Amino acid sequence: MVKFGRILKSLSGFYYIKDDSDNTVYQTRARGNFRQKGTKPIVGDFAEFSTAEQSEGYVLAIKERSNALVRPPIANIDQAVVVISAIEPNFSLNLLDRFLVLLTNKSIKPLIYLSKLDLIDNLAYFEKVRDEYEEIGYSFFMNDWQKLVDEFPDKVTVFMGQTGVGKSTLLNKIAPEMALATQEISDKLGRGRHTTRHVELFDIHDGLIADTPGFSSLDYEIDNQPDLNAAFPELLRYSFGCKFRECTHAHEPKCAVKPAVASGEIAQSRYDNYLLFLSEIEGRRETYKKVVKK
Numbered sequence: 385m386v387k388f389g390r391i392l393k394s395l396s397g398f399y400y401i402k403d404d405s406d407n408t409v410y411q412t413r414a415r416g417n418f419r420q421k422g423t424k425p426i427v428g429d430f431a432e433f434s435t436a437e438q439s440e441g442y443v444l445a446i447k448e449r450s451n452a453l454v455r456p457p458i459a460n461i462d463q464a465v466v467v468i469s470a471i472e473p474n475f476s477l478n479l480l481d482r483f484l485v486l487l488t489n490k491s492i493k494p495l496i497y498l499s500k501l502d503l504i505d506n507l508a509y510f511e512k513v514r515d516e517y518e519e520i521g522y523s524f525f526m527n528d529w530q531k532l533v534d535e536f537p538d539k540v541t542v543f544m545g546q547t548g549v550g551k552s553t554l555l556n557k558i559a560p561e562m563a564l565a566t567q568e569i570s571d572k573l574g575r576g577r578h579t580t581r582h583v584e585l586f587d588i589h590d591g592l593i594a595d596t597p598g599f600s601s602l603d604y605e606i607d608n609q610p611d612l613n614a615a616f617p618e619l620l621r622y623s624f625g626c627k628f629r630e631c632t633h634a635h636e637p638k639c640a641v642k643p644a645v646a647s648g649e650i651a652q653s654r655y656d657n658y659l660l661f662l663s664e665i666e667g668r669r670e671t672y673k674k675v676v677k678k
């Protein structure tokens with residue numbers, strides 16, 4: 385019998401698919417045809433699958449993805465909680481903006497969550513940062529995980545952030561039952577929590593939440609040709625006043641963005657990060673040209 389559903393878990397070569405029509409979870413395998421095509425089903429995929437009594441089912445086809453992450457492999461993600469700590473590791477606007485570029489380019493809505501504010505005496509700086517990001521249009525949560533939970537219904541949510549910022553601590557507060565289930569699987573597999581290859585979306589707070597945090601290290605790069613406009617909407621807003629349509633707001637005359645930075649309407653740190661990312665992208669283009677010439 386052919387059914388449709390979403391892959392919620394991948395473990396030891398099996399895919400667990402929740403049937404759309406009756407919410408039953410079926411254990412399936414992917415046939416060799418996926419390997420031939422160079423694709424592989426991943427958690428979050430919408431799948432067509434077969435079931436048979438007394439035996440496991442097969443994934444027959446997967447629907448085109450709206451987006452996907454590589455680490456952890458999850459598809460069709462709606463939003464990501466970007467966890468950043470006020471301290472330990474040190475707060476970094478550069479890292480935050482990098483996450484925003486990465487996520488907006490994958491059409492994943494960022495939810496910024498600032499942790500470890502209890503270790504900070506003077507909150508004024510962070511409140512100013514929050515106000516700046518909220519004004520641009522980003523959701524920014526300061527240690528208030530209860531409010532964050534309101535964003536979860538009907539969405540697929542992943543967590544990401546540098547190592548040590550408090551992702552696991554936050555997940556434990558939001559979904560203690562999930563941490564427990566993950567721990568049980570790790571124990572069974574005999575591997576540590578961080579090396580387990582199990583990926584799962586949990587039905588929690590009326591949405592789906594990934595238990596495996598993404599991008600815990602800094603060693604990722606912005607995509608080759610990211611569109612910086614999506615992550616810097618405030619620059620985009622002013623750019624309509626630039627004389628040149630192709631203005632990069634770096635050195636062109638009659639640029640409308642630079643005066644807005646000078647007057648404080650655009651935060652200096654945002655402009656600086658924008659220029660830095662722009663130079664990184666252009667640097668990569670140069671390297672690419674050199675490689676092609678050889």
Ligand SMILES: Nc1nc2c(ncn2[C@@H]2O[C@H](COP(=O)(O)OP(=O)(O)OP(=O)(O)O)[C@@H](O)[C@H]2O)c(=O)[nH]1
Pocket residue numbers: 499500501502503545546547548549550551552553554597600
């Ligand atoms: N004071 C304080 N400590 C926190 C907070 N959140 C996390 N920590 C501590 O920070 C350390 C790291 O927290 P984790 O939750 O393990 O961080 P993580 O982001 O999951 O780290 P990785 O698993 O390495 O990616 C732990 O010692 C936590 O107890 C917080 O809000 N306040």
Ligand SMILES: [Zn+2]
Pocket residue numbers: 623626631632633634636638639640641642
């Ligand atoms: Zn400009």
